[in-house]
Structures are given as C-alpha cells and as structure tokens.
Amino acid sequence: MPDNPPDLAARVTELRRQGVVGVTIVWADNNGIPRSRTVPIAALEQVAERGVGVTAVFPVFDSHDGITFAYEGLSTPSGDVRLIPVVDRLVALRGQPGFAWAVGRQVAADGTPWPYDQRSILAGQVAAAAKRGLRIQAGWELEFVLFPSDARTLPASPAYSPAALLSVDEFAADLLRDLDANGLRIGQLHAEYGPAQFELSLAVADPLRAADDQLLARQTIHAAARAHGLRASFAPMVTTQGAGNGWHLHSSVWRDGRNLLPGTGDHGLSPEGEGYLAGLLRELPALTALTAPSVPSTARLRPGAWSSAYAVWGVQNREAALRYIPGTPLLGADQANVELKPSDASANPYLALAGVIAAGLAGIEEKLSLPAPVQDNPGAWSAEQRAAADVRRLPATPAEQATALEASTLLRAALGPAAYGAFRAVRDADRAWAAERPAEEVVEAHLWKY
Template sequence: MTKAASAVAKELAAAGVAGVHLAWADNNGIPRSRIVPIGGLAGAAARGVGATSLFAVFDSHDAITYGHSGLATPSGDIRLVPVVERIRRLAGQPALAWAPARQLAADGSPWPYCQRTVLERQLAEAGRRGLEFRAGYELEFTVAPAGRRSEPGHPGPAYSPHALVGLDGFVTALLNDFAANGLEIGQLHAEYGVAQLELSLAATDPLAAADDQLLARQTIHAAAHAHGLAVSFAPLVGLGAAGNGWHLHTSVRRRGRNLLSGQGLPTGEGAAYLGGLLRDLPALTAVTAPSVPSTLRLRPGFFAGAYAFWGVENREAPLRYVPGSKLLGPDHANVELKTSDASANPYLALAVVLAAGMAGIEDDAGLPEPIGADPGGWTEGERETRGVAPLPASPAEQDAALLASPRVSGALGDELLGAFRAVRASDAAWAAERSTEEIVAAHRWRY
C-alpha cells in the first residue's frame, strides 16, 4: 500500500496537488477531515495520522459528551489511514485531493467505532450469504447567496429550467466537477422546496456509495463557494418548507439476479428483503434520520415519510418500491428509503439497511399489501385497521426503537451503539432548552 501511495503522491504532486483531505463522517453525519501534505501521503498510508478518539462522541454542535463509558475521558488517540484506491483530485479545489479514511486503534488494530468498518462487516456477511447489493443516493440541498444566507438562491418555480438560469455557472460547475471527480450524476433539477436542488448519484456497491456521498458533499460545497453561493443539506431549513432528504435506494441480488424484479410486486426473497426493512423501519429511521431536525422533517404531505408503510411508487411512503419495466429493464427495480437525510452517517445508514434487509431474507419476513394513499389523511382508526403506525417523532422515541431492534442495534456493535446513543442524548438535551425555530436555525449550515 505504501508503494501505491507513493506512486499516487508523485502523480498528484506533478499535477500541482499540495495536500490530501483524509475524510470521514462522524455519528451526526458531519464530515470531518485532516489534510496531509502531498509528501506525507505515503507515510499516512503506512502509519496513519493521529486524531482524538473523541470524534466518536462529538455531538451535532461540536460539544463532546462523556456519556458513553467507553470514551469517558479526554485521553486516547486513533489513526486515520487513507483508502488509497479511492483518492481523487478535487476538480473544484485543484490544489487538494480527497480520500476516505479508515479509523484504526493507535496500534493499528481495528477500532470498534469506525463507521466504515461497520459497513464492511455487513458486506462481508452479505458475501457469506451469497448476496450482492447496489446502492445510490438522491441528494436534496438548498441554495442561498453566500453573503445573504436568509435569501433564496433561486426564485423557482419548482422543477422549472427557468429557476436555474441564474445558477448557470454553478450548475455547469457541478456537472463538470462531478465528472472530473469520478462521480456519475443521473440527473439534476430544481426541486419542490424553496431554492432547493436535487441530484442523483448512480448506483454502485454500498461502500463506494457511502464514499461517493461524502465526496459529493465536498464537490457541491466547493462549486457553490466558487460561485458566491452557500448550500445547506440540513433536514429542515424552515418550518413551513419541504425538507432536504438524502433518499437511499438499494437493491439486492443473488447470482446476478435482482431479487426485487419480477412481474408486478416483489416476491420470494425480494419481498422478504422489503419486509425486513419494513419490520425494522422505526429503528432504521433512528440511524438514517437521527437528528432533532430529522424528526421535524418527517411530516405527512411533504413526501418525507411520517408513517411506517410501503407503497409502489408512492412518494408519501417511507419505503417506496420502484419496479422495473420493459423500458427500464429488471435491474432497475429497487426500494427507496425516504426517511434518510444528511444528518445520517452514510456508512452506518447503509450498514443498518443491509442488516435489516438480510435479516428479512433469513427470516422470510412477511410483507403486507402496499398502500397507494397518504395515511396522513386517514383517521387514527383507519390507520390502526391497516396496521400503519407513526414513525418515532422524538429523540426518546427513536432511542427506544433502536434498542427494541436487536438486528439494527446489533449491526452497530456494542461500543459504537453506546457512542451513538450518547451523542443523540447530548443533542436531545441541547434541543430541550430551545425553541423549534432555534433548533432549525442552528442546524441549517452544519452539514
């Protein structure tokens, strides 16, 4: 690996790169990084770069909580090791490159709080079961002038090409920089929310999908800065506005066949995969939409998913089944998790989705009939008759749901689960002393 890192460093230095971001995401979904000079890349690949172990217990406001017994003192160091094969020169920041980092213990052994390792563990389990996964993200974000962040960055209308005329330079930079950074965009458009945009990343293997999500953030922020803009990925940027979801699409294969494809509704192991996700949806949401603003975003009528159910192409469903077709082919079939946003660590989000889905296949989890309506317009009695319950609407409810699912909590491991819960408790204590408006405002530019 050191030889490969030396070769990459030499090539990047010749191209004018001065340093490399070693990037990871914490338990709030917030990207963190260390920059190493390009001459130090080979050493970082061999020995890592030091960082405090307390990043695992930073909360969303950069406060450190000592509520987890495994990380209850300021003592301790970890090593950040770049994934050399994933290094990319940043088109929008040409003097810098970027690489995802693994978090290792100080002696180089596995560290139980490394989120990337949690996902790698689930992928290894999938391999043992003969399963392969594909995953891709849709990213929604809000645009504002950098010096006037309270103003919308485009006037709308939603989904209109006219809305983007004033952002032509930014949009062009996104298309060019994504391509140069090795990120494939399916489409980009003005979304429904105020000054909101959305782009979709092409599906790939889950580990690459999580890496790509972090690289996409860096790419978008750099392009926005270069064009006098600021972008917010926060789950909610205003109480009356549609929030920003980072919708997670997954599909599962056995021996090359997409288990979610077929005539009509999914059957067999594909139905069981979807049944596993539905069974653990409250616990999944505690990981995939874990912040206090996440719970505020999950409202009926906003295509966000407020109740636990699934539907076929139903955009109010938190689990939206997207079938294949004669035009698109069977490989297009996938399931979209709408209760997902930028406050989720992408590695943990994918890890728990895979764990719940594989458990569904293992247990042959049942799948009720799909729902084509918005249960938010039903009476409580109608929802109860159809077995539709609200998803957790507070940090306490999310924590209870997480603990109630051994499949989801077990995927995290005891140590990381403890740190994750401590961070969520710290966020909840912070929010308890503030108004809803203050909570939304404080998170608006955190991601």
C-alpha cells in the same frame, strides 16, 4: 496494517504534477458531519502506511461540537487513534485546485480494528451479505438548498422548472464538470420542490463506494457553491415550515449477477425480494434513528410532505416510507430497487447503510412477508382508518427514535455495543441541547452543519 499499493509513489508523482500540495482525509461522525485532517502531499506515502493521529473522542462529538462523556467506553479525553486514507479513493479535486481528497478509516493506535469506525461496520455487513452469496447495490439522492453568501434565500421559481436552474446556471455547469472530474457518476441534476432547492442523484455502486461517494459529493457541491458566491445547505430543515432536505437511500440485493427484488409474486416481487422489503419495514421505526437521526430530522418527517411520516410501504408511492420501484420494459427488470425516504444528511452514511443491509438480510433469512401496500397518503386517513389498516406513525420525536433503536436487537448488534453506546450518547446529548431551545433556534443551529 496493509502495505501501500505498488503504484502509490507514481500516483503521488502524478498528483504533484497536477499541482496538488495537500490531501484531505475525510470521515463522517455520528451526526453525519464530515470531519477531516489534511496532510502535505510529501507525507502521503507515510500516512498511507501509518495514518495520522486523531482524538479518540470523535465518536462522542454531538451536532454542536460538544463532547459528551456519558458513554462509559469513551468517558475521558485521553486516547488517540490513527486515521488511514483509503488510497483507492484518492482523487484530485477539480473544484479545489491544490488539494486531493481521500476517505479515511480509523484504527487503534497499534493498527488493530477500532470498534467505533463506521466504515468498518458497513464493511462487516457487506461481508455478511457475501457469506450468503448476496451483493448489495446502493445510491443516494441528495437534496440541498442554495443561498447567496450575502442573503438568506434565493428568489423562488416554479418547482422543478428550468427557470429555477437557470438562476444558478454557471454553478450548475461547473458542478457537473467537477463531479465528472472527481469520478462521480450522476443520474440527474434538477430544481426540486422547495424554494432554491435542488437535487442530485448519485449512480448506484457497492455499499462502501456508495457511502464514500456521498461524502465526496458533499465536498464537491460545497466547493462549487463557494466558487460562485453561494452557500449550500443539506440540513434536514432549512426553516421550520419548509419542505426540508431528504437524502433518499436506494438499494437492491443481487445474487450471481441477478437482481433479486423483481419476480412473479405479488406486486412484482420475488420471495427474496419480498423478504428484503419486509425486513426493512419491520425495522423501520428503529432504522430511522440511524437514517434520520437529528432533532430537525423528526420535524421533517411529517404527513403530506413526501417525507414519509408512517411506517408503510407502497409501489411507486412517494408518501410511503419504503417506495418499491419496479423495473419496466423500457429500463429492464434489473432496475428494480427500494427507496428509503426517511433519510437525510444528518445520518452517518456508513451506519445508515449498515442498518439497511442488516434489516434486509434478516428479512430474506427469516422469509418475512409483506402486508398489502399503501398506495395513497395515510396522513389523509382518519385515525380509525389507520388503526384498521395497522398503519403506525414513525417515531415523531428523538426520544421515540431512541426507544425504537434500543428495542431493535438486530440493529444494535449490527453496530456492535461500542458503536451503539457512543451513538446513543450523542443522540441523548443532542436531545438535551434542543429541549431548552425553540424550534427556530434548533433549525438555525443545524443549517450550516451540513
């Protein structure tokens, strides 16, 4: 077990001075749903050393708070693990006076590593990149819909308009203040395409911090919404026909302070940059089982919705599942990154990013090459045109996702057999639950999970 940082006692004293009485320790389960424990501020130093007990079966909670015992490794309700706060991520929450927040990691009862801890799985992939002299940078764009607490929807305003943001003006101002006070850097906040839909872009960071920031941003948005009589939903689908909420994942790969994506090769890519994208493209059908894993996720990934229904890449093509964004003379070559569009809030951010890194590293190592980019909407092509270009549909059902992930030895190895077994059991349980219900009920059941 790591020793407490030398300044923890001083930080506790400062938190007390700010009026903090409790610390909420948060992790994300295999449905992307944040779970937590809150401890008194007086207990933080002890909890930072010894953790707080949680049941061992959280990895087999499904999206509806059911517990599946279909995975043999977690087939009984017995067992306990320790949740340890990452005190380097400790922050007093501006929007929740009296509370501080920290992300947590899970260890076995004796303090040894626990194979189901998703944050540790991501740390393993970060270490694998470091062994190759590589560093990954990542960040999310978060789409969400705001509802009045006493109504089903907000009045629609023109997409991307200041009028839409004006309708929640006080909320937006407080949210920006809260994000800044909570240590979250953002690129922009704006009204999105759907009715009452908004988007927030988080600044890029190292993978662990990026995933932590995603969880903290959720907490910050929910608290700001509540303070203004609103409710925020990050659910992949808000209605069966709506635009849906994506949480697009941007990433880049670096060596010795230089972004490896841009270069003088085809489409402005370096050989290693091409390998990174090609690795993502090869694993894309299986990768979406980690990045967009819920039953409503597959409903969102449909043609013509800018949510990416086909396994293609393109340069600045918003219909492509992998959108390469080159650097420009204005921004600089190092701003180049790749956006993974079939991604949403139902993904565990640590597992999603671990899968991205594993796929990208493999593409670099194997020197994979890319096919020609797709620069228009393949959903508008005929079936014959798509077949001629070898453009294939991404998995359109949870069962197809499960088959694709099972076939990916790379991604299963990145998760490890234990975490993969639990993840697969949860997805099977969700699929069975949804099979007996109409689409409207499935969407409604997920609306306030995120």
